[in-house]
Structures are given as C-alpha cells and as structure tokens.
Amino acid sequence: MYGIPEFRLPKTIVQQEIEGLKEMGVEIECNTVIGRSQTVDELFEEGYEAVFIGSGAGLPNFMNLSGENLKGVYSANEFLTRCNLMKAYQKGGDTPLQRAKRAVIVGGGNVAMDAARCAKRLGVGHVYIVYRRSMEELPARKEEVEHAMEEGIEFLLLRNPIRVLGNEEGWIRGVECVEMELGEPDESGRCRPVEKNGSNFVLEADCMIMAIGTSPNPLIRSTTEGLETNRKGCLVCDEQGRTTREGVFAGGDAVSGAATVILAMGAGKTAAKAIDEYIKNKQ
Template sequence: MDNKEYLASERAQSWREELRKSKSNKERTQIKRVHMNELAPAYRITNKEEVNQGLTKEQAMTEASRCLDCPTPLCMTGCPVQINIPQFIKNIERGEILEAAKTLKETSALPAVCGRVCPQEKQCESKCFYTQKMGKDAVAIGYLERFAADYERESGQISVPEIKIHNGIKIAVVGSGPAGLAFAGDMAKYGYNVTVFEALHEIGGVLKYGIPEFRLPNTIVDVEINNLRKMGVEFITDCIIGRTLSYDDLHEMGYKGIFVASGAGLPRFMGIPGENLIGIMSSNEYLTRVNLMDAANPESDTPVIKGKHVAIIGGGNTAMDSVRTARRLGAERAMIIYRRSEEEMPARIEEIKHAKEEGVEFLTLYNPIKYIGDEKGKVKQMLLQKMELGEPDASGRRSPIAISGKTELINVDEVVVSVGVSPNPLIPNSIKGLQVSKWGTIIVDQDTMRSDIPDLYAGGDIVRGGATVILAMGDGRRAAASMHQALSGKA
C-alpha cells in the first residue's frame, strides 16, 4: 500500500478518529522525546557490547503517542525505502508491536539494522512536523523502528513477508551488502529464484566487515539474513564474480537478470610523504580485520597493531567507528584529525557524541601533510597543517585552506586513514561494454538502476561511490521493481 492508498483507507481514517478521541494533539506535543538507554562510557570501552540498549515497551508506546498522524506524512518522503511510518508507529502506540514489525517488513528487508545505523535525523525525522513547523525534537522514528524489530525477534514470533508463487526465473545478486539484500528480498517477494554471491566468507557485506558490533551486533544482521533465507533466497560465499565466475558463466547457469551490489571496498589515501610506513592503514582494512578476522586477538593469524597513540584521519561515520574501535583496543590517546570544523563533519551527531563520551580527542581544522618513521620504518610522528575555512565548495561546505607557517608535530604509533573509498574495478572491468564513470562507478539510469547492458542492474556504493545503508537499500528496491517490470513485460 502506497502513501496515497494508506491515507484514503478506512483503516487509516478509523485510526485517526481513534486518536482524536484518545488524546488531543496539544497533549501529544507536550511529551518530550525519549532518550535512548545506553551503556556507561567507562564500561563500554572495555568491550564490544552494543552501546545503545533500546527502548522499553512503555518508552516506545509513549514516544509513539507523540506522532500527530499528519494528514500528509512528510516523514515518508524522507525514507528511501518508503516505510509506512505512520502505520507502524500507531501500531506501537496501541501496543500492537508485532503488527508494527509486519508493516516494516512490507518495504524493508533490514528493519533492525536500519533502526540502528540509518541517519534518520537527516532523512525521515528531518521531515517530521515537530522539526519542520514547531522547532521541537522529531518523533524518534529510528528508535521505534529498532524497538519493533527487536521486540519481534525477542518474542520468537518472526513473520515472513508474503511471497508470490515462484515463477521459475533465476536472478543473480553480486554482493550481500544492504543494496544486495534489499534487492534480493523484493525479488523473492515477486516470486523469483534469487541467489546472492558473496566474495567473502560471511554474508552481510559492509554490515559485517565495516560496522563494529558495539554499533551493530552481528547476531542482529544474521537474524535479518535468516529471514531472507526463509523467503527462499540462496546465499553462496567465497565466490568472486569476475574471477570465480564470469558474467557469461552466470548466463550459462540460467540467470535472466543480474544485480551488481559489490560496494566500494577500494580505499583512498592522501598521497603524502611517509604514507607507506608500518602502522598506517586504511579504515577499510582496519575495520575488516578487527570485525571479520578476529584481529584484536593476539592469537589471530592476522593480528592488528594496537597503538597507544592512534590518529584517525577523517570525519565520517567510518572514522568514528575506527576511533572508537581503537579505544576498545587499548588506545590511551585516540584522535580524530579533520580538516574542517566539527559542524562540517558528515558523521552522525550520535556517533560524535558517543566518541566524545569515550574519551576521543577531536583535532578539527588540522590536516596531515607528512608522516615520520623510526629506524625500523614504523610511524612515530605526524606533521599537521593548521587550517581555516574559506568559501563554500561544490558540496556547499566551506573549503579548508592552509594557514601559512602554522604546523604542529604530534606523536603517533598508529594511523588509520578514513578519507573515502572507491569501487573495486574487478566487476566493471570484467564485463565488456559496461559503461563506467571516470570514478569507476557503474553508470545506471537513476530511476530504474539499469545499466546500458539490458539484463544488468546496479546499486549502492558501486553506483554512488560511497553512501549510507538506507540509500543503498533504496537503490536495491528501485532496481527490483524495475527488473520485475522488465521481466514480466510491464516495462
């Protein structure tokens, strides 16, 4: 049911009438936004337990009662996967939590994941009436999404979305990150036989290797993946498309449509002197080794350096994940080095808050220009250039400008570079005739996510070059709808 159908439905009208009788909008606006329960900073930096502890049922129902059930719910326009936000929230307000979870699953393959890692404050919550018209805190849509998904999981009554009769058509998905999983879920609902090929030994893509467990536990991801298995989605690990199997191989195996969601796992560096010293690595390598390869364990085959003075270069969520991981690995001084001010940081406000609570230092308006090593080739110092903000650049943020003659030398024994990623060229280079941008991303029609090769669609970071989980999922859903139309002759 889309937004217009929902608004016109008898059910929606009866809900609004029920709400008018139960509580006035004036009463609702007097309720303060709920605060997420969290582990204490001094405790949480000693382990990898999830920091956010979720809401109680009472907290969730009270927060849900803040929703004004607007005649035109703009919150839905801010959701890339088009969750029916008013419907699931009003279910929670009435105590019908399992119904709320079912509503979420109608459009989202990963509600428990999205409730944890999506930047709701920049998307659905930014469109909330409270924010737009009243200057108050938005309804905590993300917290409520997480609550409903967690409640369902803990109840043991996990529902499986309705699946249409199988049509016998085989579809291949390259990559098991958020774009691939969202696509697979929708195509399974349409009745296709979906197989997801993953290059690594774990399913989940960036959800597993890129996001630490203190923010997104692997058990949560596994439950969402197992639900896709119940829907009929098949997963094959340790299979590199473009190497283990080619595009032509997939055709010979009978696949009629291919969705490429291989992400952007190629790290970027700054190209400054000393970058090849021991102890300097990308955030991609750092987090993958810690999250997926047990590198924090000294007995691991690939143990990671546990620096005492650790600098993370960058200001995004990945930088925050890296610096907070360093604290948990014993860093006495963990620093964020960012060339702009804190206001320009792309990281979520919550992640910055948590990092500060955990003792992370923020050296803003600084940029590394040189690394210095010891006699063994290991990094020991970094030279920082002091910056100031100039005129806005193409992104709208004020450009950082070096202040002549102002530098600072600080001691470090580990540096993690988190200044962005690029798509791995393996898949684009292995498919003849596939149109690729100068940045190595696959070029697609943004409405359909279809490439210039008729049966090949793509989405997520392999198209965007780096984006959020929810935007990747939105790509997957659009691609699924488009491919289904094409294969069913409705395009």
C-alpha cells in the same frame, strides 16, 4: 559485518536478516568474486536472465602522503576488518593488530568515528581524530560524534596531515600536520579548507588510520563489456537501477558512492521490481 562494529550494530541483527533471505529461498555463494571466480557474462551463459550488482564501494582512498606506506598506517577498512570480522581483539583471532599507544584517525565520517572507538576499545592510550574542516562540516552523525567525545577521543579540527614520519625499522613514529582555515565554498558547496602557512606541527603516533572515504572497486566494470561508469568509478544507472548493459542492474554504494544502508536497501528494492518486469516482458 566487516565494518560497522558490534557495539553499534550487533552481528546477530545482520545474521537475522541473512537467515530471513535464506528462508525465502535465496542461495548464498560465499568465497566467490565476480570478475575473478566468474564473470557477469559467464552468469548469463549459465542461464541467469538478469544480474544485479550491489558490490558496494569498498576500495579505500588514500592521500598519497610521503610515508603513508609505513608499517602501522592502515586504511579504516583494513583496521575495522581485522578488528570486527577477523576478531583481532581476542586471543587466537585470525589476524594480528598492533597494540598502539597513540593513534591518529584521519577523516570525519561515521567510519572515522567507528575506527576511533574501536582503537580506544583495543586499548590505544590516546586517540585523535584529525579533520580538515570545522565541527559544522563534519559529516558523521551527531550521536556518533557525541559518543566518540564521551569515550575520550580528541578532535583536532581544522588540521590536515601532510607527511607520515617513520623510524629506522619502517614503523610510523608521528604525523606532520598543518592548521587549516575555511575559504570560499567549493563545488560541493562546503567551504574549501586552506592551509595556514607556517602552522606545521608534529603529532607523535605509532598508528594512523585513513578514513577519508572509499570508492567502488573497478573489478566488475573492468571485466564486463558495456557497463558505463562516471568519473568517480560508480556504475551509471537509470532510476530503476538499469545499467547501460542489457539485463544488468545495480544499486547501493556501487552506484551512489559510499552512502547509507537505507539508501542501498531502497535501491535494491527498486531494482528488484525492475528486474521482475524485465524478465516478464522478455518472456
């Protein structure tokens, strides 16, 4: 609901799914943050016999560039939440969103395409996608790229931002970038982008949106004893979704890192079966 825009996934479809769950007897507690309002241990104390963690990977990554904290620089999550969930596009929406003239979106995934197309719809005059590899490695779905191009988004491939430039009032005024070339494959198997010396150039911009991936939020793992995570902060599970803590199961982006809806749904179903078996065996 917060991220994928209405023009790609209408909220009514998501709402139908939610209503279906409610009809099956699922109770939904809104405004409850596990690890703050209540801990996993407190859920067990209340009498729950198993807990499933499907908390996603909503913590945005940044590049730690100089000037990244200037006004007008957003994570894609913040930008999309303000736009989609808090309806910044309409008068009287719950949050303001600055009307920019030129926006630079950094990244090449579906989230970058969504941020670019939302920026365009919000009336941004010129929208650039800056991606450090070539079109061949760009991870967004092909249709999303085609749609973005049709809508006039300009793709600056083999380019990488190195510094955000600001004005005296602390607002972004441009992004210094460098050209890149592809070198040897890295551990992911994709060609490593290498900076071309002396290729620096400045893109004038009054908005920058970082869409370079997200990680799982550390809140639940840091407030729950015995939950092992890997070096990326993802929960460690077996194939049935059992974590390293008895009675605690997990799945989706919190385990795999940012992935897809279908994989998260599959993981939920697998874990549901394992939870059912776990509770029956306990009894």
